[in-house]
Amino acid sequence: MTAPSLRKLENDLEINKTTLHNWKKNRPKLFEFIIESYKDKEMLKKNLNLLIQQKNILEEEINLTKERVSEIN
Numbered sequence: 001m002t003a004p005s006l007r008k009l010e011n012d013l014e015i016n017k018t019t020l021h022n023w024k025k026n027r028p029k030l031f032e033f034i035i036e037s038y039k040d041k042e043m044l045k046k047n048l049n050l051l052i053q054q055k056n057i058l059e060e061e062i063n064l065t066k067e068r069v070s071e072i073n
Helices: 006-013 017-026 028-072
Strands: none
Touching: 006 017, 006 028, 017 028
C-alpha cells in the first residue's frame, strides 16, 4: 500500500498543503495515523471488492444449479 498523495489528503481533509507539512513536522504521530488510516481504507476496499466478486460467482453457480435441476424435472 502506498501513501496517499498530498493533493488527495488536501481534498479529503479540506486543509491546505502547509497544514499537512506542519503536521508532518510538528505532529508526526497525527500525520502517521492519517497515513495508516488511508492504507487500512485501501486494504478494506480491496477486500470488499473481492467479497463482491465471490458473491457474484456463487450466485452464478446457484443459478446454473437451479437450471440443471429444473431441466431434470
